[in-house]
Amino acid sequence: MTTAPTGRSRPVITLTVVLLAFVTVPMSISGAAVALPDIGEDLHTAGAPLQWVMNAYNLTFASFMLVAGSAADLWGRRRTFAAGAAVFAAGSLAAVAAPGIVLLDLARALSGIGSAGVFAGGGAILATAFEGAARTRAFAAMGSAAGFGLAAGPTLSGWLVGTLGWRATFGLHAGLVVVALAGVGFIAESRAERRPRLDATGAAVFVAGLGLLVLGVVQGPEWGWSSPGVPALSGAGAALLVLFAVLQSRAAAPLLDLSLVRNRRFLALCTVPVVTTFGFVTLLSYLPTYLVGAGGFSPQRAGTVLLWMTVPVLLAPPLAGALVNRGASTRLLIPSSLAMVAAGNAWLTVIGPSSSALSIAGPLLLTGLGVGVSFGIGDGAAMSLVEPERAGMAAGFLNTLRIGSEAIVIAVYGAVLVSLVGTRVDSREVAAKVAAGDISGKGSDALAAAFTHALHLALYGTAAVCAVGALVIAAALAPPRHEREADEAGEAVLLGGQ
Secondary structure (H helix, E strand, O other), X not given: OXXXXXXXXXXXXXXXXXXXXXXXXXXXXXHHHHHHHHHHHXXXXXXXXXXXXXXXXXXXXXXXXXXXXXXXXHHOHHHHHHHHHHHHHHHHHHHHHOOOHHHHHHHHHHHHHHHHHXXXXXXXXXXHHOOHHHHHHHHHHHHHHHHHHHHHHHHHHHHHHHHOOXXXXXXXXXXXXXXXXXXXXXXXXXXXXXXXXXXHXXXXXXXXXXXXXXXXXXXXXXXXXXXXXXXXXXXXXXXXXXHHHHHHHHOOOOOOOHHHHHXXXXXHHHOHHHHXXXXXXHHHHHHHHHHHHOOOXXXXXXXXXXXHHHHHHHHHHHHHHHHHHOOOOHHHHHHHHHHHHHHHHHXXXXXXXXXXXXXXXXXXXXXXXXXXXXXXXXXXXXXXXXXXXXXXXXXXXXXXXXXXXXXXXXXXXXXXXXXXXXXXXXXXXXXXXXXXXXXXXXXXXXXHHHHHHHHHHHHHHHHHHXXXXXXXXXXXXXXXXXHHHHHXXXXXXXXXXX
């Protein structure tokens, strides 16, 4: 059971506050990426220290998500959301004032911890504050908000960097969350009825395990995948996660109730954002690089081309939610949406150095539509399978998979591109430059061809992953045999009565 919400709840304000925060957190990911060149120039840094402006945020965001989710159930969903928003704002303000790259990286790590509280607490608030069709609409709106933040981040950040400087980007993020904090008092508080102590040992083991695993993968492209440090970190992280599972199976009050993971429908729905990471987030990260490098587009034009993919992500979630509320089957819609993402990635292999924006509109629209449908109904469907008292834990687990997979998949995808380009160029250094969009100099046509070859193979790979994911998730969402037999028996009785 979950205790009855305390305080006067105002659904419209509750939804508005949570959505504003859900716009800002992904905006801080995609927007910061655009600011990196100016940060490097202003702070006189490059390479790994500069890249950790992104990595530090993603690492702590993913690692603390599950802890924040369980804390929300024990201490209060509104309290966890508000604490996370406050920490995020503090980290963003610290980034604004950071005099050097080390303090900037630390500030971004702090913001990542706050983001975990925002996502875990916010998802749990929506799951407990709304029911039925209203909850479906709320989670559809949440999908649109997250998609808008991810898509608008580069545009807003680019404008701010060009007019006010890179520090204004983090100032915007802080300001938006402070506005959200002003409305927290209108959100009713709720928590689990039984509130044992937080599993501190499990929390420490999980944070260390996931942190080391993600760190090993993220550092792979920087150190080289053959470096001993990469398998050492990743192996240690994996071992700690196994230990975490063992500890949770024996804990009286676990950080993660393993019965959630054993629920195949819930687990299948939690893997939906993992699959879309392969087919969508990778394109957000690397397609502009290809368009600018091999296609000769300006950065502004490349960003405009991405609207073919991002606009459907904003518009489709409410439509998908409305379909579900009118009786459409989530079990059919979600695998179909992932199949669209797979088809869009495979179709995008028509791209080449001479491609126009219109020639790739079809595959980008199809991919964006598929992602938008899954954004609109996936989280809500997953949370509907969970008892209210475990809403925070479930939201934490769901978003751990989402953010953790993004950090890992983006790093691996970039390394794969470099390796594939390397099969057609002279050295790894040249391959890395090409994969980063630098094909200037002698033999630029051959370098563009190498980049195109690598991108095509990567697209076929992501299409295969999404297609297999769609099939596996469809099988996992199918009702158990005893439910099908009961439905068939009921139908037979009904027909017999007629």
